[in-house]
Amino acid sequence: MNLFYISSFILIFLALIGLGVSNFLIFQNLSFFLEYKFYGVNSADFVMVFLLDWKSTIFLSTVLFISGVVVLYSKSYMASDLNSVRFLFLVILFVLSMILMIVSPNLISILLGWDGLGLISYCLVIYYQNVKSYNAGMLTILSNRVGDAAILLSIAWMLNYGSWNFYLYLDFMDKDNMMSYIGVLVILAAMTKSAQVPFSAWLPAAMAAPTPVSALVHSSTLVTAGVYLLIRFSPLLENSYLFKCLMMIGVLTMFVSGLGANFEYDLKKIIALSTLSQLGLMMCILGAGFSNLAFFHLLTHAFFKSLLFLCAGILIHSFGDMQDIRYMGNSVKFMPLTCGIFNVANMALCGLPFLAGFYSKDLILEINLMTSLNALSFFLCYLSTGLTVCYSVRIFYWSFISEFNFLTLINLHDEDWTMIAGMGVLLALSIAGGAGLIWLIIPIMEVVYLPMYLKFLVVGVILAGLVLGILVNYFYLLSTFRVQLKFLDFIGGIWFLPHLATYGVNGGALKMGEKFKSVLDLGWTEELIVLNLERNSRKFMSFYQVMHMNNLKIYTLIFVSWIFLVIMIYISLV
Template sequence: MLSICKIYFMLFLYLSINLFIMALYFILLNMEVFIEYNLLSFNSLSMVMIVFIDWMTLFFMSFVLFIAALVTKYSEDYMGLDKSLNRFILLVVLFVLSMMFLIMSPNLISILLGWDGLGLVSYILVIYYQNIKSYNAGMLTALSNRVGDAALLIAIALMMNFESWNFIFYLDFFKNDDMMKIIMFFVILAAMTKSAQIPFSSWLPAAMAAPTPVSSLVHSSTLVTAGVYLLIRFSSAFSPMFMDFLLFISLFTMFMAGLGANFEFDLKKIIALSTLSQLGLMISILSLGNSDLAFFHLLTHALFKALLFMCAGMIIHSLNNCQDIRFMGGLSLYMPITCTLFNICNLSLCGLPFLSGFYSKDLVVEIMSMGYLNLFVYLIFYLSVGLTVCYSFRVVYYTFTGDSNILVLSTLNENSKIMLSSMIGLVFLVVFMGSILSWVMFPFPYFICLSFVMKMMTCFFILMGIFLGYECAKFSLEYSIKAVLFYNFSMFSASMWNMPFLSTFGVNYYPLFLGKIYMKNFDQGWLEYYGGKNLYNSLKMSSSSFQLFSRNHIKIYLLFIILWLMFMVSFLII
């Protein structure tokens, strides 16, 4: 009998291959399909379910389903000892279905259903391991994402002015409309919370409390990419002011995440900050007017980031759930295949020529270099590229070189054929899919005209990043305790420029404190006495008195007759 993991693996894989073939067909013929299904008609009211399918939708869905297929297969061994494995797989399936719903929707209402589905299931998955750390991370994730949900609800309410929520029909026509500008502001706010841009970045590393297969799915193609996908769909309606705003927010996010990853010691958090840096890269090129390039990098990034988390999960699994890179070392001797795959992903992330990451990342940087931008944007872009290489080689230095720093009695091995087969199935796409996608998506190549110095700038920063990553790893090992300034700077950078204290703990304290006062003085105080409780008591007394009348109506009738007779007798005597 097939297990639930194998069933969903085969189903997702079959759907992924079919959707990829359909995507090639759609892009070849430049087709778009718009489907309306009438759910309910009552008098003049019609509830219509709308699906919009084009090459972008099909490509993204095929990638999400392919990664989900390998993640479910990977989970069969990784979560094999879990008593509620079936529940975990069904939650992953719900997560994927919510993402499918969001991808296919040209309507803000149906987008909100997929959007909220992602938020709810992500909260359940983050608190899957039931402890206080997971609970805090889950609440931080859920409450941060609620800001975006509220922004999307306000955008839905404001879009009633256009008498339809099908935004794809009139984004171009109402580009300069004042109401559309307000709607675009709320859409950007929603995308910023879901894709964890500054100042909503603190939930992304916290969400690492989820199991590693979930992290692989979330950080590659589902939750965090939903915001970027929403921006790609709405990009034609953004005014230049919003584009400039998005550019600077994404640049700061990219730089902050790259810097923070160089001082972090948790393996999963380093990869999470790497995701944040790449999201900043996608949104920055989108804000420069190249939404197709942002989508291209979104797809290639999904492949190597999913595999990166799978390799990290294999390492953590073998080290008895230890995630601190300072306890690792010499893993290349014990886990050669995992380390090879990890290095391929790392090099793809850094933009090494002819791996999938190179085709999108190098193109993004060179298109940016051709633009007429200021020196600040140019420097931050290239520094962020250098920092990516820096933290990647720092992780390699700590984990794969030197001697093992874990316990003597350890279980370092890679005997799991199921986990290895799912990882190897993804590595071929990490190597080859970048070139295939570039040929398919851009049949007419970009003409890039740069000077030799600017053309070699990417290679220079990659080499500089390798050198700094190696030196930074040695420096932090030998001198970080002694050098107080370096220690303080590393703490400041590792805490994401104190963002959790500013945007989360600092903001949460006052509403919670005021809520306590309100509950004490109003809900359980005077408002309760004069409101709910007193109203209940008065209604209870009046109903009981009326009940007295209703139960004793003959006695009361006779009493009234006696009173009337007494009144008449007294009147006659007078």
């Protein structure tokens, strides 16, 4: 089991090296373009290309650091699992696929990492090997296959440029009309990987994976790959009609997921919908043309979101693998350290000053006020921010301060120090990570000129979400009967997207199969064609079998007949 400690140490060490390299590249304003040639045939060279600039290295260090913490946490979390070494190897392969995707300025090598993420995420989602996991894994991989097909098509379109190294001609490719086709395909690929509407159904379903995997997937790896790809392509697509459409899709995703989280009771699914909401926010500001700001929020979000999942894992372990928040009351008396860390991460998610989430979320919302955002997008963006606070208050109430609703005989306690150590490091980054990153990523800050009431609008939205969360829980407790209305199912189920992604895709095929079965297998077709063929075949087979069984007599008879025929012909001729 020491493999976990060794892997964690190596990942964290590489992350620190990556952080040092990123600082050097930022301050020296450098980028390294590395090319390794495997072999060449005549004029065709088989090469592997790597791009090391400040974006790739700082994102690389974030991914490696969070992976190291998650592997350390998994040492204790997966201790009783029989296949923990297999789990470790899958996580390492997952991280390697993400690394390959991050450092690739070439669509071919991006596809290798992109497909690796999709395949290994399927293996991790079905890790527990039950029907729910298999269904979730199939939904996950098939949704991601849409994006893989889009990447393959964009590779085919890029043949027109003579090279797949899109990084080399970012400056003039945007003036080409053909770029719009590639832009549509790249945005489609990013929407599937980052689970934007209408591809959102797989993200909550992927919660069937072990909790450390969820912490890794939802913070810095799988779901952020789509946002990172669009950040790389943003010089080509900025100020285009495609990015304006992407901004609307991001705002809609924010609103749908934020509303759904307020009607969900599965702890991991609430945090997953929270991830979906933050991805929508990144897509929104990316569509507005602020790629560095989207990248900044991508990094700060990774710290507190991974911490939220690690705390949720301890809660789920302590409550005997129960994920329903209605059974988790009053845990703050039994697990004060875990609950305290969980609440700090929750406040960072809400954008409370001056935690990590505040520096990116507040800046994004203020920049949105200065852009030409339409009224609907503006309203949904700020409403979704309020809904974030609302479901955070809801988690806090049901998990920590409500009445204890679980079994009478239960041993609730903070987990061992292996788990707490990794969470402590992420806690420090969730508090101070935003302040440190803003100096690196946005060293020269442009002044955001806004009136006083707009400056305090973000704080007002946070307070309004807090009040709304308290009122929702209060009225829920006052109600004597709770009818599950279809409308609430509609809101909590991400607007029927899970049904559309499952029954909507395969429902028609299954119904057609049922009709074919009733017509062909159970109707007159079988009687007229299949059974008649069977009867006739039996008759012919029996006849041929008789022929073969009596072959000696038949051959003798044929021989005698031929002799008799020859004699008759000879007599007639003479």
